[in-house]
Amino acid sequence: MVITGASSGIGLAAAVELARRGDDLVLLGRDPGRLQRAVQAVREVGGSSPAAYRADFAVLDEVREVGAKIAADRERIHVLVNNAGQLASVRRLTVDGFDPTMQTNHLAGFLLTHLLLDRLRAAAGAEGPARVITTGSAAEAWGTLDVRRPGRRQFSRWLAYGASKQANLLFTVEAARRWSTYRIVPTCFFPGLIRSRFGRRSPVFSLAGLVPVLFRTPAEGAGTLVWLAREPRGLVPGGYFAWQRPFVATGRSTSAERARLLWESSLAAVRYGAEGERSVRGVG
Template sequence: MNQLRTRQMVGKTVLVTGATGGIGKATAVGLAKMGAHVAITGRDAGRLGEAAREIRAAGGGPVDTFLADMSSQAEVRRLAGEVLGKYPRLDVLVNNVGGYWDSRHLTADGLERTFAVNYLAPFLLTNLLLERLKASAPARVVTVSSNVQAVGRIDFDDLQGEQKYSGSRAYNQSKFANILFSYELARRLQGSGVTANTLHPGVVNTGFGAGDPGTIQRIFVPFVRPLMKTPAKGAATSIHVASAPELEQVTGRFFANGRVRRSSAQSYDIAVAIRFWQVSAGLVGLPAST
């Protein structure tokens, strides 16, 4: 990578959620090395501070931290307020936060945790920061999804697994939801100078799902761990979509391995996306027309 390419984010402010480890931290490191002023979020103060020190050491520039439990809508709103109060401009938002829980947990808002953290948190945060992103255009919203979007479906009759819960089904639905959200956001932002794209980072060797692992995490993952991507390689597509000059006007796309890919057929259903946006807005207390 040439010197110009490595410093192409100088003067840009980037917020990466869920960046105390794994893909999020590696994304922040990569963008910091390009000269970006990086801000990260995390729910553990100790890990947040340690991650900031590592990112600062790797990138050499300023790194800001925001403590927030993204499962709580009140904390997402507080986070948005702090970000808006601190930064007169925001060039890139990377919605990286996510998790896997094999058993059903409820958040402080009474919502199923997988749905709340992986989908509703980025939906709410993005909408709360949208006017600042528009004012900073050209700007980008990058949302981390997964290839499991291909088997995910939106069950409007049981969005939060109250009738029948499966950790994998909840996770697959949340990642499909990220795709629908990103595409609908891109449609709503046409002409604004703000792009919205989503991506599959690959199968990455992190502590993902360790807090409440399913059968796959407990039995299968240890055998394939040597074949998984490192967090740095897993972050490569996030970094590319967040920074590549040639993508400044590319929007409403799904990326994998740094290239545009087709997502599942249902993800292009505009009627489903609009209905889901309206339901989501109701769940986070935003106007459906937002």
């Protein structure tokens, strides 16, 4: 099981719980110190050291590199959790020329999933489908996503964040349409409002944090993720969940036409399909 954003918050809590249940984990994080501490936390409950890889998703070359490394190290991946996310300032674009929130929360995971697609296909079989789980948010409701230019400059970090969470849902919808014949089940979930490192530089989010009743723990936020990763049957491909039940999203985040357009423009944005960037073939 590969988990991005495993060095903190919801991803770390999920990794600890999955390790407790005996799953073999691959952790991704950006900050080396937090990633190392996550490895220790997982080792303490799981008994063995998980594989760990560092990459900054704000740099697509780092995503390409880490995707190639994981594909070289693993023949099969049963579950990929696209959980890494942030709420970044809109002042600077990434080195790739995109809004940093959209790149980290959508484009990087989109690219990583393509780079690992063959490993997911290799894992889907008699034991059940492979899964791609994406951490979404109710913030999708206010996203201003231009599906033809997903990485374009945004004017407020919260609008950028909402747009990225729309993209997470649309990715799930289109992945389900394209990959169901591969026995890959993509799902997306809303973890609730969670007390983590997320939004710590946002006055709005920090102030909300002063009202303890609004927030849950990362372990509570990880509950639906763990359930989606392990629930053996009956998951609807393309489904959206919260609190281990189906959840409702806005039409803009579930439109088949917008999902198709976003997929095409995301492929172009991450230059997937350019020479040398197809996932490694011939395994499984």
